[in-house]
Each structure stands twice: as C-alpha cells, then as structure tokens.
C-alpha cells in the first residue's frame with residue numbers, strides 16, 4: 467500500500483526524470499526546421515491563455531463553430547505540475563516554461579533553492595532582440611512577472627514593478643498603474659521611465675500616436691475589467707501595434723490573455739467564453755503575421771486549467787457547463803504552434819520542455 471506522501475514523491479521523481487529525458491531529446495541538431503529566410507533571426511511570439519484548457523476551447527469552438535487555433539498545424543499536451551504541488555499557479559508554471567526549471571508554488575524566476583534563473587525574455591534581450599510584453603491583467607501579476615522578476619513571493623507587487631523598472635522591455639501594455647505611481651516608497655516610476663525616454667500612453671487613442679520604442683501603455687489603475695464589463699480590446703490592438711513597431715527587427719513578444727483564468731475563479735461560463743474568443747482572435751492575428759513573415763515562430767500556451775470545466779450532456783446538441791472548483795486544476799493543457807520548428811511542439815511534454823524547445827530554435831538561428 468502506497469501512502470499519499472510516498473505516492474507524491476514518486477510522482478515528483480517521475481517528473482524530474484521525465485523532465486531530464488525530454489530536455490535531452492530536443493537538441494537543435496535533431497530539429498527538422500522548415501525553410502526560412504537565410505539571414506533572419508527567429509522571431510518568437512508566445513501567446514499564453516491563463517487558465518485555458520480543453521473545456522474552455524471546446525466551449526468557444528461550439529459558440530463560433532470555428533477557432534483560429536484550428537489553423538495551427540501542430541499541437542500537443544503539456545504537464546503543468548510545480549516542484550512542490552500537483553496543482554500549480556501562474557508564477558511557477560510560467561517560470562517553468564520560460565526558464566526550463568520547475569519551481570515552487572508562487573515562486574517567480576527562481577528555482578526551488580532560490581537560485582536566480584535567466585528567462586527567455588532576458589536571454590533574447592541579451593541577443594539584441596526587441597522585446598514586448600502585453601497582458602489584460604496588471605503588470606505585476608504573476609505570468610508576466612515570471613519574465614522579468616526573480617522573487618519567492620508573487621504578491622510583492624511594488625517590488626515586482628521595481629524589477630520591471632530595472633528590466634523593462636521595448637514595448638509593454640498592461641493594467642496596474644497604481645504599482646508604478648501610487649507606491650508606499652513614494653516614488654513615481656512612470657515619471658522616472660519617462661525621463662529615461664520611455665513613451666508612456668494611457669489609452670488606445672494615445673497609443674496610435676506612438677511611433678517609436680521604448681513605449682509603455684497603462685490601460686487601468688489596477689486590474690482591467692472583463693470585456694463584458696467594458697474592457698476595450700487592447701490585447702488585440704496592442705499586439706498589432708507591437709508587431710508594427712518591431713518592424714523588421716528580431717523580436718520576442720509575449721502576450722497573455724489573463725481573464726480566462728479569472729473567469730474560471732468566478733466559475734462564469736459567459737465571461738470565460740468571451741475571454742477565450744478574444745484570445746483566439748489574437749491567435750488569428752499573430753498567425754496571419756507569421757504566415758507573412760516566415761522566420762516567425764508562434765507558440766500558443768496555457769499555464770494551467772482554471773475551474774475544472776467540463777461540458778456535460780444538455781438538451782439535444784446543447785451542453786451544460788460544469789465547474790468542479792473555483793480554482794486551478796491539474797490536468798494537462800494544450801499547446802499549439804506554427805512556424806520554423808513548430809513540429810517540435812507535439813505529443814506529451816513537460817512545461818519545462820517549452821523553454822528548451824524555444825531556446826534551441828532561437829540558438830539554431832543565431833548560430834547559423
């Protein structure tokens with residue numbers, strides 16, 4: 467008889483071994499990379515649906531009868547477990563996908579022993595990539611914070627924004643202005659960024675006047691509302707703006723649809739559907755861009771599923787949505803990919819493998 471603790475240790479051991487074997491498998495010389503422009507570096511667009519699982523995708527597909535996600539030629543499944551909990555959250559999950567190391571629940575950009583890890587965002591910055599980060603949440607929220615911050619508490623919002631200030635991208639759009647300009651330390655980091663030459667904008671109409679980098683858009687004082695409560699489609703529009711501003715430079719662009727998760731916590735199917743469909747619209751936008759710029763890899767990710775949403779039998783061809791919980795669940799989540807090396811993102815993989823696959827592809831291009 468295996469007691470629950472022993473069983474958990476066995477699972478962790480399995481994850482570690484699985485993790486190692488997967489990372490070994492994806493050396494760049496084994497990659498079958500599609501034809502791409504000879505002189506181009508690989509552009510990387512990561513689209514992350516926070517809380518996006520197969521229930522959400524199926525419900526969205528049923529609503530529309532079509533999803534842009536269907537046009538991605540490669541897809542696979544991702545194990546999401548953190549190093550100390552079976553059911554993870556955004557900080558540990560995105561740290562795993564952006565650094566290749568599993569970490570503890572709530573940790574940002576550090577391993578379980580609190581060693582600082584280099585994220586793909588930081589790596590591409592060092593390679594002279596243009597970088598962009600966009601979210602429907604506040605800037606200090608865990609998913610984006612896992613790109614630029616290294617801390618063991620995802621809730622230290624003002625400290626996380628200080629990390630942003632020291633490690634900011636060329637283009638960023640989010641909510642959470644109060645963590646910049648209504649701080650306990652009395653500093654106004656928007657003024658400071660402006661003095662460093664960062665163009666700050668506060669609305670979509672102001673964004674249209676921005677014609678150079680770096681630029682930072684503050685779309686809300688704290689957490690932007692749901693689309694159904696009046697949030698503008700800034701996720702889509704600022705993604706388009708980022709692609710325009712990056713022009714022909716190599717870039718790393720990370721876009722998060724954060725409210726799919728929030729609707730899972732609220733167990734609200736209408737909001738989860740609307741937010742998933744908006745996310746899918748952005749997937750269509752970046753896919754179209756990648757089709758026209760063949761040195762662009764698009765990877766659509768999820769950090770974990772939210773709400774344990776299942777679609778139960780309803781009348782005729784209707785379904786009854788059923789949330790098992792107002793928290794995250796531990797099931798695998800899908801990954802979709804398009805572009806050079808996209809065929810790597812198939813089968814079942816660990817979330818840490820996402821890092822190695824993207825990193826190897828970037829390096830393959832840099833070394834060519």
Ligand SMILES: [Zn+2]
Nearest residue numbers: 727731772794
């Ligand atoms: Zn959540």
